[in-house]
Amino acid sequence: MTVRAKICGIRSEDDLRIALAAGADAIGFISGITHFSEDALDAEHATALSRLAPPFITRVLVTHLEDAAAIVxxxxxxxxxxxxxxxxxxxxTVRDVRKTAGGRKIIKAVHVTGPEAIAxxxxxxxDCDAVLLDSRTADRLGGTGRTHDWSISAVIAHELRDLxxxxxxxxxxxPDNVAAAIHAVRPYAVDVNSGVENTVGDKQLDACAAFVSAALRSSDQLGTE
Structure with missing residues (x-):
């Protein structure tokens, strides 16, 4: 199993170039927010960056919008x-988004705040094509820089794998904890944002490349277990 890597919070041409150079499988543009994100883009900026992405990399819209028509x-x-x-x-709403999304894959975020996340x-x-497990705080739906209980995520990954x-x-x-996270949870993919940024929120090539490389190495190790 090859664990794929997504670099989220792309907000500039430099961020995009770095994510591509690092070998990311997917990139995330955050737009349409209801909770704070330093990496939020207006639609025009997100569109301009999306158009610069080459073929064969998955471009993902990450949005907090709550109306299906507005999301699509x-x-x-x-x-x-x-x-x-x-x-x-x-x-x-997720079901309506999926019905009207023109065949796009739909990823539903579930915040792992306790065992109730399993249900x-x-x-x-x-009603989606993949489930993303994230941390949250009172004022942030993502980009918290905080891990959650991976043992809960492992149960979810196991149950959903059977489905x-x-x-x-x-x-x-x-880059320092992604290998342990993959070993504990065995996800299809891993998603990083603030963990590969500098103090002003710009993506760093060394960190992005190290993150993707660690995910690939962990994939190889899982394959031998």
């Missing part, structure tokens, strides 16, 4: 390949 409209404007529904939305992920799995639904692990990951 923003995805159309930005020109992405997948939609990460990261807001506090109902399953009905939430199971419910979400029926044929991939799990993406996020929340406080960085």
């Amino acid at each position: 409209d923003l995805a159309d404007r930005v020109g992405v390949d997948a939609i990460q529904v990261h807001g506090l939305v109902t399953i009905d 939430a992920a199971r419910r979400a799995a029926a 044929g639904r991939p799990v993406v692990l996020a929340g406080g990951l960085d």
Whole structure:
């Protein structure tokens, strides 16, 4: 199993260039927010960066919007390949997004704040193409820089694997802990944002490359276990 790597919070041409040079499989543009994010872009800026991305890399819209039509409209404007529904939305909304998204893959974020996340992920799995497990705080739906209880995420990944639904692990990951996270949870993919940034929020090539390399090495190790 090859664990894929997404670098989220792309907000400049330099960020984009660095993520591509690091070998990321996917990149995330954060737009349409209801909670604070330093990396939020307006639709025009996100669209400009999306157009610069080369073929064969997955462009993901990460949005907090809670209306299905608004989510799909923003995805159309930005020109992405997948939609990460990261807001506090109902399953009905996720279902409506999936029906109208023009075949784009839909990723539903589930915040792992306790064991109740297991049931939430199971419910979400029926109406999306992948479940992303993230940390959250009172004022942030992502980009917290905090890990959560990986033992809960491991249970979710195991249950959803049996259902044929991939799990993406996020929340406080960085080049130093991603190998341990992969070993503990065995996700389909890992997602990083603040863990590969400098103090002013710009992506760093060494950190991004180290993150992707660690994910690949961990994939090889899982394959021999």
